[in-house]
Amino acid sequence: MTENTGTTNPSLTEAQQTVREIVERNMPASVSDLTDLVRIPSVSWEAFDRSFVAQSAAAVAALLDDTGAFDSVVVSQAETPEGGLGQPAVLATRAAKNGRPTVLLYAHHDVQPPGDEADWQSAPYEPTIRGDRLYGRGASDDKAGVVSHIASVRALVEATQNEFDLGLVVFIEGEEEFGSRSFAAFLDKHREQLGADVIVVADSDNWNVDTPALTISLRGNVTFKLTVRTLEHASHSGMFGGAAPDAMLAAVRLLASLHGEDGSVAVEGLVGTQGGTPEYPESQLAEEAGFLEGVRSVGHGAILSRLWFQPAITVTGIDAPSVANASNTLLPQVAVRISSRIAPGQKAHDAFAAIEAHLRAHAPFGATLEITDVDLGDAFLVDTSGWAVREAKAAMKDGWGVDAVDTGIGGSIPFISDLSRVFPDAQILVTGVEDPDTRAHSPNESQHLGVFKRAILSEALLLARLNVKTLAQLSE
Structure with a gap:
């Protein structure tokens, strides 16, 4: 070097x-x-x-x-x-x-x-x-x-x-x-x-x-804590599993709805923009981001366009029992931290409104949602x-x-x-x-x-x- x-x-x-x-x-x-x-x-x-x-x-x-x-x-x-x-x-x-x-x-x-x-x-x-x-x-x-x-x-x-x-x-x-x-x-x-x-x-x-x-x-940012609740209390998974909807199942289904099959954001109302980018091949992304062997990128279009000019949503944290402390129970609630990056040209307030509307419209099994600790920053x-x-x-x-x-x-x-x-x-x-x-x-x-x-x-x-x-x- x-x-x-x-x-x-x-x-x-x-x-x-x-x-x-x-x-x-x-x-x-x-x-x-x-x-x-x-x-x-x-x-x-x-x-x-x-x-x-x-x-x-x-x-x-x-x-x-x-x-x-x-x-x-x-x-x-x-x-x-x-x-x-x-x-x-x-x-x-x-x-x-x-x-x-x-x-x-x-x-x-x-x-x-x-x-x-x-x-x-x-x-x-x-x-x-x-x-x-x-x-x-x-x-x-x-x-x-x-x-x-x-x-x-x-x-x-x-x-x-x-x-x-x-x-x-x-x-x-x-x-x-x-x-x-x-x-x-x-x-x-x-x-x-x-x-x-x-x-x-x-x-x-x-x-x-x-x-x-x-x-x-x-890019701008929208971050918040999302709590998903389905039960008043934890219940035995052997006795009620298969009929009672646990919060983890609801959270996984809900979070999966945020992305399409190729990993691109699938939230109506989140928009991207256009801009020129230097040459940046997928191999360089894989090296700099530390891809494991066989892993491929998500989204579509030029790599730097995805990174600079398109929205992204990431789950950056989750509150749930650890594997070591897991018991055979249905979880009554799960909390996650969501971080979204907003493309230049869209206001963070409008982006948050779109994400919130999507989550509430896609909450499975009648799960209740609580959104707290909201931080917004414009692009x-x-x-x-x-x-x-x-x-x-x-x-x-x-x-x-x-x-x-x-x-x-x-x-x-x-x-x-x-x-x-x-x-x-x-x-x-x-x-x-x-x-x-x-x-x-x-x-x-x-x-x-x-x-x-x-x-x-x-x-x-x-x-x-x-x-x-x-x-x-x-x-x-």
Whole structure:
């Protein structure tokens, strides 16, 4: 695997070359910062200890404060729709001067649960380097995004002796992995401090470890808990099986109705859209997704069209007796977690209405359904016509040595729609530190260290480019 180290480019300004040298020199410290953050199990889900998320926020705030770049660094919380307090986020600000733009750098410091630790080759919260990758929960999603922002700001500070005119806002969220429930309230609470001309969201993927990507299409999401009930209590399966409908049978039949024979979504009212895609054969999907021998893909049409522009429905969890604890009884109820990805062009609210209508219309044997814990996030299409995309792609080419690829992504970053709603004039750039082998959300999540360095360098070069241009010049 060849790494693009970013050799000296004679066309770079002296300041940009200085930034390059600083990023290279600071890489050991950047990796150390990342490993320190990975050691904090900052899972934001309700069932986990909130004190670790607070510890993580404090650590991020200290790193930002140590750069010396900011007029203010605070840890703040906002209310959730349910009336409680959301997880702590970090907000750092520095005002623009002399007509320069303001750039908002977003990432999140919370992480997914580790899952079964037996599936990890090394402990999920003990960062471990094997080859060119750093393993650990959150090593890539998204603590590498957090540190890439910190390291790029640090490089700008050192290159300019902290005498720069670019406005900076750093917003490090604390609950992205739990649906960003207080995000909208946080935007309202800090609207004035968060205002920016460009928003860089470092929470996406790259085409591969040698080629950067700018994400321009994101699916939305609809997630909820579905509880299926058929009986008032458990009953002996030998005495009543074959006549009494147990909840597992009803749930299996109901869930099967969500897909057609080829595995494509079969819910009336869920729609796809059209868009161009790069070449991506099924063999590449099989390798990157980890197909077992003989397994084939689901759905129809071009692979990337299925991943970027078509809806998907997945059952991500189920509450039922384990095999070890199974008894010969008919289950009175079964609960599942459903995650649906919504194609760009459809509102999440409309998609949820379609899914709910389908479930209620297809409930077998008169089963009763309860739908709770609903989270909705709209899809998003990035406007690529502005100057921010131009400047970002130039910085990416300088940092990686090759042109960036415009990509969609099958996953969702629903808060981007909130950012666009509150700051309609801001240009949004969706970048990232991940690659196809990252395994975000899965056991053995990892960060490729070469990608990490190039992501830091590209962002630092972008900040350096924007620091020497006024908004008027950029808009010409």
